[in-house]
Amino acid sequence: MMALGAIQRVGVGCLLLVYLLVSVGCVLGGPAEPPKWARMGSTPEYPADRYLLGVGEADTQSVAERRAYAAVAKIFQARVQNQSQDQESYRLSETEDSNSHVRTLTVDSVTHVTTDKVLAHVHILDRWTNSDHSRSFVLAGIDRAKAEQALLERIADYDHDVKTIVEQAKQGFDQLDHVRNLQRALKILMLRETDNADLRVIRDSGTGVPAPYQIVALSNQLSQIFSRQFLLQVFVSGDQSEALRIAVVKGLTRHGFKVIGDDQPGILPDSAVSSTQEKPHVVIEGRSRLWDVELPDPLFHYVRWCGEFKILDAATNRIIGVASDSGREGHVTGEAARVRAAQTMQERLVAQVTALVSTNMVDDQPSHHGSLGTGCPE
Numbered sequence: 001m002m003a004l005g006a007i008q009r010v011g012v013g014c015l016l017l018v019y020l021l022v023s024v025g026c027v028l029g030g031p032a033e034p035p036k037w038a039r040m041g042s043t044p045e046y047p048a049d050r051y052l053l054g055v056g057e058a059d060t061q062s063v064a065e066r067r068a069y070a071a072v073a074k075i076f077q078a079r080v081q082n083q084s085q086d087q088e089s090y091r092l093s094e095t096e097d098s099n100s101h102v103r104t105l106t107v108d109s110v111t112h113v114t115t116d117k118v119l120a121h122v123h124i125l126d127r128w129t130n131s132d133h134s135r136s137f138v139l140a141g142i143d144r145a146k147a148e149q150a151l152l153e154r155i156a157d158y159d160h161d162v163k164t165i166v167e168q169a170k171q172g173f174d175q176l177d178h179v180r181n182l183q184r185a186l187k188i189l190m191l192r193e194t195d196n197a198d199l200r201v202i203r204d205s206g207t208g209v210p211a212p213y214q215i216v217a218l219s220n221q222l223s224q225i226f227s228r229q230f231l232l233q234v235f236v237s238g239d240q241s242e243a244l245r246i247a248v249v250k251g252l253t254r255h256g257f258k259v260i261g262d263d264q265p266g267i268l269p270d271s272a273v274s275s276t277q278e279k280p281h282v283v284i285e286g287r288s289r290l291w292d293v294e295l296p297d298p299l300f301h302y303v304r305w306c307g308e309f310k311i312l313d314a315a316t317n318r319i320i321g322v323a324s325d326s327g328r329e330g331h332v333t334g335e336a337a338r339v340r341a342a343q344t345m346q347e348r349l350v351a352q353v354t355a356l357v358s359t360n361m362v363d364d365q366p367s368h369h370g371s372l373g374t375g376c377p378e
Helices: 003-028 035-042 061-095 100-121 144-171 176-203 214-230 241-254 334-359
Strands: 051-058 122-129 137-144 232-240 259-262 282-293 301-314 317-331 367-370
Touching: 035 051, 035 122, 035 137, 035 144, 051 061, 051 122, 061 122, 061 137, 100 144, 122 367, 137 144, 144 176, 214 259, 214 334, 232 241, 241 259, 241 282, 241 334, 282 317, 282 334
Parallel strands: 232 259, 232 282, 317 367
Antiparallel strands: 051 137, 122 137, 282 301, 301 317
């Protein structure tokens, strides 16, 4: 009987020991449930009306953190794209088919700049890792109120700068300075549009701050100046100079610029100004060269080409832009190779010159398009 009692006592003791081990195991190493935010996103502690949230899940905490940041950025960018597209539709209906370059640039600025910039407002709010460290969850978010305040301050600075620059443009007498000021204002308005799109996402109401000047209105004003008041003149010397000059004039007129110079032979009649009294605000001077190249190729003839242009402020003769490029073309005959080289030269140089005149005159320092060191040999 004593042996039986001892066995029973040992058995009970083993059961108690097993129970304790199981209990401790559940506390220390058992599979605990992830927090509610890992399953549902927002919680009473992190409500959606106060935070813009993203959850990251991975095998390690560092990867989970990166995924949480990416989750916020992805949601944020998707919403910005939707809002900017809505804004774009409004502008399209308002302006029909004008200023397409400006509209495209505005949307690209909003959708591409936001992803990097929004991460400055994202913070890690909570972390959770299971007992055996095989799974980690991270909650990242943006405090809407703090981000809104920062954006409002930056938008106010933009509005102040735009108002000042537009007033300077109205009071200026130099046409090139007038154009530059309007371009500066447009550039700031595009940056402002990015922040205002961010603000519409941050705010639960989805509203932004009206701008003191509209991009469309300033763009139309700039287009009218380019097409009616801002005058350019083009001079080209060297090989194929007249064909290259006409190609540059065509490119500029297609972009809405007014080119004068009907006293030059071969100028396009529809782009020239009949009055010889008008003086250009910008002078474009270029030179070009084509020459045969002897290469050990029995089947092809080769012609090299080069060209360079200077964009000058006509009032001061100061260089405000430089375009240069060069290349080589081949064909079965020398004449065909020369024709191909001339066509390539025209296409590439015209693209560079029009880009400089269209977008880079806002800079005080000379801008350069093309490959450095490709100037034509004397």
